[in-house]
Amino acid sequence: MKPVYIGEDAELQRGHLAAACRDLYRRGWMPGTSGNISVRSGETVVITASGRSKGAMSRKDTVMVEPFEGLPLLGETEWPSAETSIHLALYQQLPNCGAVIHAHAPHSTAVAALTGTNGSIGQVVFENMELAKGLGSVDPHLVAVPVFANWSDVSRIASDVTAYLDGSAADAPPVLLIDRHGVTAWGHNIDEARNRLECVEEMSRLTLLTGAFGAGVAKETAR
Amino acid sequence: MKPVYIGEDAELQRGHLAAACRDLYRRGWMPGTSGNISVRSGETVVITASGRSKGAMSRKDTVMVEPFEGLPLLGETEWPSAETSIHLALYQQLPNCGAVIHAHAPHSTAVAALTGTNGSIGQVVFENMELAKGLGSVDPHLVAVPVFANWSDVSRIASDVTAYLDGSAADAPPVLLIDRHGVTAWGHNIDEARNRLECVEEMSRLTLLTGAFGAGVAKETAR
Amino acid sequence: MKPVYIGEDAELQRGHLAAACRDLYRRGWMPGTSGNISVRSGETVVITASGRSKGAMSRKDTVMVEPFEGLPLLGETEWPSAETSIHLALYQQLPNCGAVIHAHAPHSTAVAALTGTNGSIGQVVFENMELAKGLGSVDPHLVAVPVFANWSDVSRIASDVTAYLDGSAADAPPVLLIDRHGVTAWGHNIDEARNRLECVEEMSRLTLLTGAFGAGVAKETAR
Amino acid sequence: MKPVYIGEDAELQRGHLAAACRDLYRRGWMPGTSGNISVRSGETVVITASGRSKGAMSRKDTVMVEPFEGLPLLGETEWPSAETSIHLALYQQLPNCGAVIHAHAPHSTAVAALTGTNGSIGQVVFENMELAKGLGSVDPHLVAVPVFANWSDVSRIASDVTAYLDGSAADAPPVLLIDRHGVTAWGHNIDEARNRLECVEEMSRLTLLTGAFGAGVAKETAR
Numbered sequence: 001m002k003p004v005y006i007g008e009d010a011e012l013q014r015g016h017l018a019a020a021c022r023d024l025y026r027r028g029w030m031p032g033t034s035g036n037i038s039v040r041s042g043e044t045v046v047i048t049a050s051g052r053s054k055g056a057m058s059r060k061d062t063v064m065v066e067p068f069e070g071l072p073l074l075g076e077t078e079w080p081s082a083e084t085s086i087h088l089a090l091y092q093q094l095p096n097c098g099a100v101i102h103a104h105a106p107h108s109t110a111v112a113a114l115t116g117t118n119g120s121i122g123q124v125v126f127e128n129m130e131l132a133k134g135l136g137s138v139d140p141h142l143v144a145v146p147v148f149a150n151w152s153d154v155s156r157i158a159s160d161v162t163a164y165l166d167g168s169a170a171d172a173p174p175v176l177l178i179d180r181h182g183v184t185a186w187g188h189n190i191d192e193a194r195n196r197l198e199c200v201e202e203m204s205r206l207t208l209l210t211g212a213f214g215a216g217v218a219k220e221t222a223r
Numbered sequence: 224m225k226p227v228y229i230g231e232d233a234e235l236q237r238g239h240l241a242a243a244c245r246d247l248y249r250r251g252w253m254p255g256t257s258g259n260i261s262v263r264s265g266e267t268v269v270i271t272a273s274g275r276s277k278g279a280m281s282r283k284d285t286v287m288v289e290p291f292e293g294l295p296l297l298g299e300t301e302w303p304s305a306e307t308s309i310h311l312a313l314y315q316q317l318p319n320c321g322a323v324i325h326a327h328a329p330h331s332t333a334v335a336a337l338t339g340t341n342g343s344i345g346q347v348v349f350e351n352m353e354l355a356k357g358l359g360s361v362d363p364h365l366v367a368v369p370v371f372a373n374w375s376d377v378s379r380i381a382s383d384v385t386a387y388l389d390g391s392a393a394d395a396p397p398v399l400l401i402d403r404h405g406v407t408a409w410g411h412n413i414d415e416a417r418n419r420l421e422c423v424e425e426m427s428r429l430t431l432l433t434g435a436f437g438a439g440v441a442k443e444t445a446r
Numbered sequence: 447m448k449p450v451y452i453g454e455d456a457e458l459q460r461g462h463l464a465a466a467c468r469d470l471y472r473r474g475w476m477p478g479t480s481g482n483i484s485v486r487s488g489e490t491v492v493i494t495a496s497g498r499s500k501g502a503m504s505r506k507d508t509v510m511v512e513p514f515e516g517l518p519l520l521g522e523t524e525w526p527s528a529e530t531s532i533h534l535a536l537y538q539q540l541p542n543c544g545a546v547i548h549a550h551a552p553h554s555t556a557v558a559a560l561t562g563t564n565g566s567i568g569q570v571v572f573e574n575m576e577l578a579k580g581l582g583s584v585d586p587h588l589v590a591v592p593v594f595a596n597w598s599d600v601s602r603i604a605s606d607v608t609a610y611l612d613g614s615a616a617d618a619p620p621v622l623l624i625d626r627h628g629v630t631a632w633g634h635n636i637d638e639a640r641n642r643l644e645c646v647e648e649m650s651r652l653t654l655l656t657g658a659f660g661a662g663v664a665k666e667t668a669r
Numbered sequence: 670m671k672p673v674y675i676g677e678d679a680e681l682q683r684g685h686l687a688a689a690c691r692d693l694y695r696r697g698w699m700p701g702t703s704g705n706i707s708v709r710s711g712e713t714v715v716i717t718a719s720g721r722s723k724g725a726m727s728r729k730d731t732v733m734v735e736p737f738e739g740l741p742l743l744g745e746t747e748w749p750s751a752e753t754s755i756h757l758a759l760y761q762q763l764p765n766c767g768a769v770i771h772a773h774a775p776h777s778t779a780v781a782a783l784t785g786t787n788g789s790i791g792q793v794v795f796e797n798m799e800l801a802k803g804l805g806s807v808d809p810h811l812v813a814v815p816v817f818a819n820w821s822d823v824s825r826i827a828s829d830v831t832a833y834l835d836g837s838a839a840d841a842p843p844v845l846l847i848d849r850h851g852v853t854a855w856g857h858n859i860d861e862a863r864n865r866l867e868c869v870e871e872m873s874r875l876t877l878l879t880g881a882f883g884a885g886v887a888k889e890t891a892r
Contacts (some may be wrong), residue, residue, distance in 0.1 A: 030251075031421035032357030053418055078809055104354065104425060110432035130819055130850035131773065136699030142823075150353055152363075164727075180429070181353035198700035202773060207848070208432060209779035209877060251473075254644035276641055329578065329646060332653035373576055375586075391484030403652070404576035431655060474696075477867035478803030488794060499864055507697055550800065556878035598809075627799035627873070654878060 014059035025054035036081035049078035085158035091167040107204035111176035120145035134199035237282035248277035259304035272301035308381035316388040330427035336399035345370035357422035460505035471500035482527040495524035531604035539611040553650035558623035568593035580645035683728035692887035694723035705750040718747035754827035776873035781846035802869035
């Protein structure tokens with residue numbers, strides 16, 4: 001894993017991370033204690049602590065972990081998010097990934113649930129949507145976003161993500177869905193990850209709004 | 224009824240309660256003068272006063288009542304919520320319950336209305352939803368949330384709740400629905416109750432969003 | 447017309463009115479320059495000026511008019527809302543009406559459009575909804591909200607409202623709908639009118655959310 | 670092109686533009702880095718810089734361009750929006766146009782996607798909607814909003830807009846849709862453009878809300 005030196009000190013990172021959580025909570029994208037955000041900071045990763053309402057996040061609700069098993073560094077007093085292994089899988093596979101956001105954005109989650117995984121990895125294909133440009137250098141005419149099964153054992157989701165990226169990291173869009181669970185987006189920093197999250201959520205909303213007419217804009221495969 | 228000594232003074236509790244009301248109102252979950260919140264405070268219960276818009280709640284819009292019939296304590300000048308008896312039924316049956324929130328969250332209310340009660344107690348079953356983990360120690364693969372009939376006589380709803388919990392309190396999820404009326408959630412404190420409310424509302428939204436495709440994620444029984 | 451002496455000075459009223467506009471605009475219920483609010487102030491009526499975005503309302507964007515034809519009083523520099531005649535019709539017929547809000551709340555407007563008027567006055571019947579209690583003393587088990595045709599000549603809508611209230615003012619719920627146009631609610635003051643507006647909007651939302659399943663909770667008649 | 674001298678200095682314009690972006694972002698109408706706003710300022714145009722999240726816009730995220738090819742003026746350090754050519758086409762054709770807003774408002778975008786363009790220019794017809802009055806002097810009984818194809822080459826969209834306005838500028842409503850891309854509205858200033866944007870978005874929402882019942886209020890043609 002090649003670390004990305006982002007050049008901000010960890011306390012600033014914790015502050016940005018907490019602010020992004022509060023923002024996404026206010027939108028209703030992190031209900032209950034769901035949702036988690038991480039930032040790669042030098043050789044380490046800062047991630048949301050486990051079991052917090054994201055509406056009241058402060059820097060103290062984050063924890064710095066080592067990037068292999070996600071164990072808290074010496075001096076850290078919080079326990080990291082139960083989904084830390086998925087974040088680490090992304091950092092491991094994607095050297096340029098500097099931040100990861102996982103949220104329960106409603107329309108993305110609904111599109112993932114409708115698509116399903118059919119025992120393997122499902123795929124939501126967004127066709128000819130302008131906002132696909134917001135996902136980076138991929139071809140905006142046809143974006144295939146993977147849908148992963150929501151195994152109870154989170155490390156198994158992480159393994160699926162690792163296997164998927166092993167084969168397709170270069171072409172993969174910087175977002176993935178988890179069935180009946182939510183959406184994960186990443187980028188060089190939190191702002192870029194959040195921009196991409198917004199794009200996939202809005203494309204999903206458009207899919208559902210138009211599908212309500214019986215004439216879907218996106219094709220859901222694997223079902 | 225075993226009281227829970229929460230360790231905060233009553234004025235603080237009133238302040239928290241009012242702030243939670245204003246927050247839920249802003250989301251549109253307490254329209255008109257609907258919605259009510261209570262907190263167990265030592266041997267007593269603090270609850271929203273009757274007939275207030277929750278968007279302008281202050282500590283003065285709460286009332287401290289005794290926990291058996293919900294009568295205001297000496298010195299209280301407000302009248303408690305018309306639905307106080309449901310709150311008291313929960314505190315009576317659930318020794319660890321420290322706070323109760325009743326709200327008209329739209330998707331929960333719609334799912335309750337669609338399920339109905341068929342003359343008895345209906346049931347909304349959420350299957351394999353990640354957010355079910357937010358409801359505590361219940362099995363997240365299958366959560367059955369009860370739907371109660373909305374009797375004009377509120378004390379009859381309270382009796383139904385008491386009877387239901389008599390048989391199932393240990394396994395019951397910390398939320399219940401009332402037909403064409405709303406959702407009630409509880410926990411050790413207001414924050415936990417609100418987290419759970421958010422989870423059931425979001426699972427209900429997911430149910431409706433996916434059901435609009437004709438392929439519902441949740442099964443509604445009792446209809 | 448028996449005036450209601452509300453006991454606040456007109457400047458305060460203007461301030462409340464402007465604040466209520468800004469609040470409803472933020473919810474998306476007064477898009478463009480739509481929506482209008484009035485308050486009866488002694489022998490006069492204060493109403494929103496014509497053609498203002500409600501997101502930037504101040505006291506200066508209101509105008510005091512006489513209650514018979516809605517002409518601005520001496521010294522007023524703004525022109526009153528084009529829908530002033532509907533407000534005046536309500537004050538004329540309802541001696542206890544102290545404030546009127548007209549908004550384009552989306553679900554109410556959709557329910558009105560779906561119901562239509564069939565050349566006469568349509569009716570949306572809300573059955574067994576808890577929030578019907580928020581409409582005052584009417585029977586909450588069955589609330590019939592009228593739907594008026596949206597004549598280009600606003601004074602014709604006002605006449606229809608007058609004729610409707612002539613026959614039913616005592617039993618009429620404090621809300622009415624206008625086809626493809628919006629919802630009007632009233633009460634002793636702005637807060638009560640807004641509470642009622644919220645209730646009819648939420649009952650309409652519930653109707654639409656449940657109707658999407660093909661099993662409507664409300665019956666739409668007159669179509 | 671006849672310039673409109675708006676009479677505010679360019680720095681004020683930049684500030685208004687940035688504030689309008691932040692406002693529309695908060696509504697969810699400018700997800701990712703989408704959306705752009707411009708203002709005609711004397712002989713020049715001020716427009717959003719390329720690739721910015723609109724939630725954090727400041728005056729520095731705008732750029733002043735000449736009105737023929739959209740090249741930044743001397744001293745400008747940012748690159749203009751990739752969709753500048755569409756803005757310039759509108760200013761060129763419409764001497765009274767002082768501001769243009771392009772947004773990904775969800776319901777407008779969905780209605781555009783459902784209508785499509787059928788290889789040419791599609792049309793969404795809004796019938797008898799009160800909010801059509803918010804689009805200016807057009808007949809509110811029947812408003813036909815054009816839907817343009819979303820060519821990868823943005824200048825081709827701009828050409829289509831120019832050709833459309835060549836034939837119909839006098840009667841055209843001050844809004845247009847782009848398939849699976851969004852809505853563009855204009856007016857004498859940003860506030861008027863935003864008011865009109867709100868109206869077309871709300872009419873689109875009403876169309877979708879009522880269409881969910883299988884009884885659409887608007888007719889979508891060209892499909």
